[in-house]
Amino acid sequence: MWNGFLNLNKPTGMTAHDCVSRARKIFRQKRIGHSGTLDPAAVGVLPIAVGYSTRFIRFLPGGKTYKATVRFGQRTTTDDLDGDIVTSQVCTNLSLTDIEVLIPLFIGTIQQIPPAFSAIQVQGVRLYELARAGKTVDVPIRTVEVKNIKVLDWRLGDFPELDLTISCGTGTYIRAIARDLGDRLGCGATLAYLERTYSNGFDLSHSLTFEAIAAKIQQNCLVLTPPEVALSYLPQVSLETDLAKRWCNGQAITIEMPEVAERANYLRVCDRTGTFLGIAELKTQKLAPVVVLPSEQSRSS
Structure with missing residues (x-):
């Protein structure tokens, strides 16, 4: 099962929806989405989210x-x-x-x-x-x-x-x-x-055409960008084991926040080993879950 972000170099003549449809055939999975629509005549960077990374599209950096x-x-x-x-x-x-x-x-x-x-x-x-x-x-x-x-x-x-x-x-x-x-x-x-x-944080110099993607899959060397890397611009908060478990179960928890985190709308949440757990929002001095990865996916991300 593929999970992560793909920096697609969109060809001319295809809509963003067309690109998602083609990506679903290439990766043989349905859970695929895109960020930032491009007109059919336009070419260039079209970020594609694969697997559970679709849940993080809205948190990608702007611009x-x-x-x-x-x-x-x-x-x-x-x-x-x-x-x-x-x-x-x-x-x-x-x-x-x-x-x-x-x-x-x-x-x-x-x-x-x-x-x-x-x-x-x-x-x-x-x-x-x-x-x-x-x-x-x-x-x-x-x-x-x-x-x-x-x-x-x-x-x-x-x-x-x-x-x-x-x-x-x-x-x-x-x-x-x-x-x-x-x-x-x-x-x-x-x-x-x-x-x-x-x-959204992806540059043309590192983008791939559909042909290059298919070739890399055939050669077993395609690497998708993990969501925690795509969202690395967000401040990170690390939780101890007991707090991480409560947060992953949907509880808003109170912890001491670094100053940079208090000024952010969203934060990346990791456990003490650095494993990415999801995205949180700071509400009334509490770390509230917004997107939480299932535990088995968290371990493999």
Whole structure:
């Protein structure tokens, strides 16, 4: 039985759900999930949780980084090249200086309207389903955090292209940034390429393709990232044997907390030997269980 996190390099043309389905076939087990949805056209890091590690997806560190290419002069129905072109105008006079003046407007806490073709739900229905059905709805405005945008390259032409790296928080749509940047310039723009280079603590340099994963399994050398390693950014609390047993049985216990632990929302809990037991939350000076691993899984993690 496989348990742990997999740093998948998602190929183009697959949804996150497609990737989970393929992973289930590769690992021959059903309990598999993913963190951080990627559009079908996008490639790059897609963290996959296998086995009981699915219970720890929500505790992974935040933050994502993308490499994006924005094409100016074209608008599409999906805000990327998967959609139909709505407007097209040659903009050979557009300069990098024109764009760089506007980039600071997209850094910090900003509001954006997600693309009409997105997985966000409105009254229980995903936006892309409504869009495909030709239904127009008011897409809710979202507040997102963009930490940094850096220009990598600029290419002139009838439809100039700009390469960027964008570091942002969860829920940020890079397609929306491309679209809104084009609207600010008055020429329109769409996302021509998107690669996620970092997500939830996993980096592209250590990611694996499906082919590499299958080969490593065949060679019996695939190693998944244990949840305690993926969650190593969380403060750790070690419990003596009697306290560990009570905590694993669902009891909130009182212990002396280190200062760093008192400022954290969640903590990693281990026994005195360092064996990972699960995740706790500090409530009214008590260590309350949030996720507790079954004892046999704790011993093997």
